[in-house]
Amino acid sequence: MLNLLGKSTEELREFLAAIGEAPYRGAQIYHALYAERRFDFAAMTNLPAELRERLSRQASIALPRIVRRHLSSDGTVRYVLALGEGKPATVEAVFMPEENRQTICISTQAGCAVDCRFCLTATLGLLRNLTAGEIVGQVLVALHDNRDALKPQTNIVLMGQGEPLLNYDAVMAALRILLDQKGVAIAPRHAALSTSGIVPGIERLAQEQVRPMLAISLNASSNEQRDQIMPINRKYPLEKLLEACRNYPLKPREWLLFEYVLLGGFNDSPEDAHRVVKLLGNLRAKVNLIPWNPGALPHKRPDRERVEEFQRVLIDKGMPCFIRDSRGQDVMAACGQLALAEAGRSHSAGGAATKAQP
Numbered sequence: 201m202l203n204l205l206g207k208s209t210e211e212l213r214e215f216l217a218a219i220g221e222a223p224y225r226g227a228q229i230y231h232a233l234y235a236e237r238r239f240d241f242a243a244m245t246n247l248p249a250e251l252r253e254r255l256s257r258q259a260s261i262a263l264p265r266i267v268r269r270h271l272s273s274d275g276t277v278r279y280v281l282a283l284g285e286g287k288p289a290t291v292e293a294v295f296m297p298e299e300n301r302q303t304i305c306i307s308t309q310a311g312c313a314v315d316c317r318f319c320l321t322a323t324l325g326l327l328r329n330l331t332a333g334e335i336v337g338q339v340l341v342a343l344h345d346n347r348d349a350l351k352p353q354t355n356i357v358l359m360g361q362g363e364p365l366l367n368y369d370a371v372m373a374a375l376r377i378l379l380d381q382k383g384v385a386i387a388p389r390h391a392a393l394s395t396s397g398i399v400p401g402i403e404r405l406a407q408e409q410v411r412p413m414l415a416i417s418l419n420a421s422s423n424e425q426r427d428q429i430m431p432i433n434r435k436y437p438l439e440k441l442l443e444a445c446r447n448y449p450l451k452p453r454e455w456l457l458f459e460y461v462l463l464g465g466f467n468d469s470p471e472d473a474h475r476v477v478k479l480l481g482n483l484r485a486k487v488n489l490i491p492w493n494p495g496a497l498p499h500k501r502p503d504r505e506r507v508e509e510f511q512r513v514l515i516d517k518g519m520p521c522f523i524r525d526s527r528g529q530d531v532m533a534a535c536g537q538l539a540l541a542e543a544g545r546s547h548s549a550g551g552a553a554t555k556a557q558p
């Protein structure tokens with residue numbers, strides 16, 4: 201049975217033609233699946249009953265399955281999702297409700313091979329790339345599960361497990377559905393893709409007509425420092441990364457977002473802040489400072505005064521800079537923490553090993 205989740209209108213048209221049905225029905229399935237979020241062929245009332253019945257025999261809509269929900273006191277819901285396409289895997293997605301909108305954080309790979317030293321997902325290694333359907337499916341599951349409390353605006357951030365630009369084709373196929381106003385209809389300016397700095401991927405993204413905002417995980421003020429916590433920097437050092445950023449053709453209301461995890465005593469000094477200003481000075485950039493949350497990894501939380509001083513240096517130089525305390529801390533907020541807990545759970549339960557190979 202062919203899983204239709206993650207298929208474009210064109211792919212759905214081709215599928216219908218291949219089974220001898222009218223290709224225009226593809227657009228109707230696309231509408232029912234992504235715009236109306238109907239995950240059962242029987243509920244696709246825009247299709248004739250005979251076709252609905254036939255589809256339920258010949259195709260499927262394989263949504264990620266919710267294995268566990270972790271509800272935080274601030275309303276954040278962290279999902280552990282089981283994925284069934286290809287090799288079984290679990291990933292996490294996070295639903296964060298706010299006053300007028302919800303933000304959904306999704307994963308693009310099961311595990312990750314990039315090996316950032318402040319990230320627990322890195323300790324899992326890479327299990328596999330997600331398919332377009334598995335990426336779209338995380339958003340659909342989170343929206344459906346919270347359907348009675350949805351706010352008018354939905355933001356998505358590709359900041360969960362995995363390096364999105366190392367799974368480029370599936371990520372873009374998913375984004376074309378998520379950002380299509382006939383599809384899931386998320387505004388491109390309400391979507392952000394976060395990368396550790398994969399330069400060829402940034403160059404490809406620059407060519408896309410419809411794309412999310414680009415966020416770069418910077419986290420250091422020099423190559424020497426960045427090499428220590430992000431080994432990917434040896435392949436794409438700051439000069440190459442920032443050159444790709446300078447060449448990135450920003451649209452009128454577009455910015456580059458730089459994320460900077462502040463590790464106490466490592467990259468949080470006023471000198472670091474001045475170096476960041478120098479690095480980003482000629483870019484249309486915003487900076488998010490993320491104070492480290494102590495956890496399983498051996499880094500320290502920065503002093504609040506240092507965090508505020510860092511921010512002041514950037515703002516004084518005219519650079520928009522925000523402090524972002526991560527949400528859902530009581531249900532394990534840092535990237536990959538939940539995945540790691542689940543891996544431990546599988547091991548202790550004698551289940552399949554989820555520790556993956558890079």
Ligand code: SF4
Pocket residue numbers: 311312313314315316319320321322360361362363395396535536
């Ligand atoms: S921070 Fe992102 S890119 Fe780096 S290891 Fe973690 S998941 Fe991979």
